[in-house]
Amino acid sequence: MKKDDEFWFEDGNLIIVAQDVEFCVYKGPLVKNSPVFRDMLTLPQPAEAGELVHRPVVPVPEHPTSFRHFLREFMAGSGFQSPGDEPAFEVVCAVIRLGHKYEVDRMVEKGLGYLKKQWPDDYLGWSLQSNLASARSWASTLFAERCISVVNIARLTDTPSLLRPALFECCTIDPHVLLKGYQCEDGVRERLSAEDLTRVLLARTELVKLDALTALRILRNPSSECYDHDNCTQACQDAISELTESPLPSRVFSADPKRPSWYECVARTQYPSFCDACLTDIGRMENEERFEMWNMLPSILDIPEPEF
């Protein structure tokens, strides 16, 4: 057993033991704000024969790191303050999970607020986030598996608004990585439930199909505004054969919304050139298709339609 460096108050009146770390803290705030601790600590303490028990000792099953995040937020309301002022993902998750377990609602709400900002359930917010993915440290491609934790937290706390963006992001993860799960800092490996995993794998197939259909729809015919009809008819045909017949197409069909857009693909020089009117139309149609896809996600993912 070792005393925690940060949470060991000599005049504390409660010892909490998380694995091999002891925290000596104050009972009052925990009893006041956590119904679970209140129940635990108002039970009669087993008194040693002839000895007055000054400090009840409560074992908790959490990893010391997670429990420290919880205490930091609980005692000082500062668990989320970390370098750069952006709360670390792991801290937010620990605070939500422990806040939920010990029924400290304000902590759960605060933590969920951060997740909802990063995984917004509205088209505009989601588009911004997915376009700025490289600037979003939490969900950069390096850490895409974090959305597994977000799905599990959405389930744990019954927060349906996180489901669409987080499950959708799960569809972009390599299935091998998805099966392996996300390794959290406390050593726990987070995996999707069997139901959510099935949901994601089925949706992934559906999204690849939608992507292919989108390409066929937007590259089928020149725009009605086209000013070089013969050229653009040929360009449409060539673009479709390149995608469907080339052994190495310039862009494969994919479930990942961060893939290059069809507009970007056809605007590239190796493609036969479309006239400007057609290019504009391709961009417009693709945006419409993307919006449509976002609206279809609840049905594709088999989750409840959002209520606004």
Ligand SMILES: [Zn+2]
């Ligand atoms: Zn044209």
